[in-house]
Amino acid sequence: MQALLALSRAIDRLNAFIGKYSIWLIFAATLVSAVNAIIRKAFDYSSNGFLEVQWYLFAWSFLIAAGFTLLHREHVRIDVINSRLSKRTQVWIDIFGFACFLTPLCVTILYLSMPVVIQMYQSGEMSGNPGGLIRWPVWAAIPVGITLLMLQGISELIKRIAFLTGDGPDPMGKLSDKSAEEELAQALRAEAERKEAEAAAAMAAPAAKH
Numbered sequence: 001m002q003a004l005l006a007l008s009r010a011i012d013r014l015n016a017f018i019g020k021y022s023i024w025l026i027f028a029a030t031l032v033s034a035v036n037a038i039i040r041k042a043f044d045y046s047s048n049g050f051l052e053v054q055w056y057l058f059a060w061s062f063l064i065a066a067g068f069t070l071l072h073r074e075h076v077r078i079d080v081i082n083s084r085l086s087k088r089t090q091v092w093i094d095i096f097g098f099a100c101f102l103t104p105l106c107v108t109i110l111y112l113s114m115p116v117v118i119q120m121y122q123s124g125e126m127s128g129n130p131g132g133l134i135r136w137p138v139w140a141a142i143p144v145g146i147t148l149l150m151l152q153g154i155s156e157l158i159k160r161i162a163f164l165t166g167d168g169p170d171p172m173g174k175l176s177d178k179s180a181e182e183e184l185a186q187a188l189r190a191e192a193e194r195k196e197a198e199a200a201a202a203m204a205a206p207a208a209k210h
Helices: 002-021 023-043 048-064 066-071 087-123 141-164 180-209
Strands: none
Touching (some): 002 023, 002 066, 023 048, 087 141
8 A cells, every 4th residue: 555655646746746837838828829919919910820829738738737636626526415424435435436437537538539649640730720730739638638637536546545444644635735844844833833822821921910
């Protein structure tokens, strides 16, 4: 189980890293959009290539961040019934969902998308729009993003099994984006504030008696 937990932590770090920096793809898409608008207004010129770059970047940003979203449990969930169940029952429901729905769905998408990406790469298929871009780079975002999502599903599955066997913490708790050093500094600050409060209370006690 320790080896599986180490694998889970490695997957979490991978998706945390990718999710953290995928925001730059949104920034790039926004920048391209702004430049395109300025050029169109100032020089009365535009290109389908500029437009397609925007949705290429947007497609990559949300597809490769799917695993990061699952890591932070930010996908839409309907918890009207689930939230009323015991913690162990909730964990079993998650295990069933990851094993019987998420993983098979990801495998199916990979099975269907990889031949398309390979075929587009080999043929050099271009956009049908005048001045458009080559197609395979944006299609490649599908298997990459789905692979990251499937890996995160495996990581979540490991964490829930570890919780049931007593080898891991509660996987349903809120994650922290802080590093170990930041968490230690926060704990030290909280301890210092507690001691200051106790000292102030001790000094105020004699004064209150008088």
